[in-house]
Amino acid sequence: MLIVMKIGATKRQILEVVQGIEQIGYEAKISKGAQRSIILIHGNIGYIDEAYFNKFSGIMEIIHISRRLRLVYRENMGGDDTIVDIGGGLKFNDSYSQIIAGPCSIESRDMAMETADFLSSRGIKIMRGGIFKPRTSPYSFQGLKEKGIEYFSEAAKKYKMKTVSEAVDEYSLNLLNEVVDVIQIGARNMQNYSLLKKCGSINKPVLLKRGFTASLDDLYVSIEYILSEGNQNIIVCERGIRVFEGTKQRSIIDFLGVSDFKEECHLPIIIDTSHATRDRKKVHSLSRAAMIYGCDGLMIEVHPDPDKALSDGPQSLSFSDFDLLLIDLKNLSQFAKKPLKLHNSGQKK
Numbered sequence: 632m633l634i635v636m637k638i639g640a641t642k643r644q645i646l647e648v649v650q651g652i653e654q655i656g657y658e659a660k661i662s663k664g665a666q667r668s669i670i671l672i673h674g675n676i677g678y679i680d681e682a683y684f685n686k687f688s689g690i691m692e693i694i695h696i697s698r699r700l701r702l703v704y705r706e707n708m709g710g711d712d713t714i715v716d717i718g719g720g721l722k723f724n725d726s727y728s729q730i731i732a733g734p735c736s737i738e739s740r741d742m743a744m745e746t747a748d749f750l751s752s753r754g755i756k757i758m759r760g761g762i763f764k765p766r767t768s769p770y771s772f773q774g775l776k777e778k779g780i781e782y783f784s785e786a787a788k789k790y791k792m793k794t795v796s797e798a799v800d801e802y803s804l805n806l807l808n809e810v811v812d813v814i815q816i817g818a819r820n821m822q823n824y825s826l827l828k829k830c831g832s833i834n835k836p837v838l839l840k841r842g843f844t845a846s847l848d849d850l851y852v853s854i855e856y857i858l859s860e861g862n863q864n865i866i867v868c869e870r871g872i873r874v875f876e877g878t879k880q881r882s883i884i885d886f887l888g889v890s891d892f893k894e895e896c897h898l899p900i901i902i903d904t905s906h907a908t909r910d911r912k913k914v915h916s917l918s919r920a921a922m923i924y925g926c927d928g929l930m931i932e933v934h935p936d937p938d939k940a941l942s943d944g945p946q947s948l949s950f951s952d953f954d955l956l957l958i959d960l961k962n963l964s965q966f967a968k969k970p971l972k973l974h975n976s977g978q979k980k
């Protein structure tokens with residue numbers, strides 16, 4: 632059973648409902664979103680008469696559901712979009728789309744500074760940067776780990792940017808939880824349910840990437856794992872799904888999946904056009920397509936010197952390529968369902 636509280640329900644009203652649930656012997660878990668709170672009743676094997684809740688105020692709706700997936704579906708959550716607020720006025724799933732840009736990996740202090748300086752001067756306020764890298768080969772660069780945290784945090788602080796970085800296990804999650812603004816869970820860990828549960832219990836937005844062989848239903852299960860632990864602040868990311876193994880074209884962006892997702896789920900979804908294409912020549916046109924098609928934002932890998940990048944160089948845009956793409960996206964933005972939100976506080980250097 633789910634109790635959806637009214638937008639603006641007070642802390643006291645929420646607490647009274649929680650206590651009411653505990654009084655009848657069940658466990659209540661609060662899921663707090665930017666606009667509304669939902670109270671999930673765990674362990675209710677029997678039927679609870681909803682008349683019991685008439686005495687409480689602040690309740691919008693009571694939903695009886697026993698299905699495997701509950702919180703992920705829009706129809707179970709009052710029909711509205713869930714806005715994910717990452718702070719500093721940056722929101723996903725409101726009427727604008729956002730850009731998350733930055734290198735695949737943080738490689739040095741200078742590189743983190745140079746990239747943050749460039750991006751912020753172009754109005755980009757959310758920087759990505761891998762610190763713990765889940766590479767396809769154990770012999771490839773695995774990220775700077777603790778040193779990377781230091782460099783990324785310094786750069787973000789100096790240029791007033793929000794940060795996104797990937798946690799690959801509980802250890803990295805605990806470290807990153809202290810310092811970054813959004814925790815990324817990568818495609819390879821999309822079905823790491825124990826890590827997802829941990830993400831559900833932290834008080835920080837999570838960027839969940841769809842696994843490259845995951846169906847939408849698989850993705851929904853993973854989202855449900857996070858939601859069921861009380862964290863509604865999830866930004867989902869389509870990053871391409873595998874097709875035609877063994878051919879040059881390794882993956883495609885599942886545009887139809889993105890629109891089905893928008894219909895069925897209340898959470899924001901962005902498109903990562905870098906990992907989806909793995910080829911910088913194709914990032915430009917696919918980013919244009921993604922913005923016009925309709926999503927809540929883009930993720931794009933940008934590197935000061937892509938040919939020397941320690942990870943994902945072939946798909947990373949140079950600063951000048953990124954500038955060209957931004958010109959195009961700005962021009963197209965007026966035709967998009969969700970126009971681009973650039974934050975032109977920075978000075979072009």
Ligand code: PEP
Nearest residue numbers: 735817818819840870906
């Ligand atoms: C990344 O964002 O650098 C990454 C490894 O992405 P994915 O998990 O989508 O492969």
Ligand code: MN
Nearest residue numbers: 735932942943
């Ligand atoms: Mn990458």
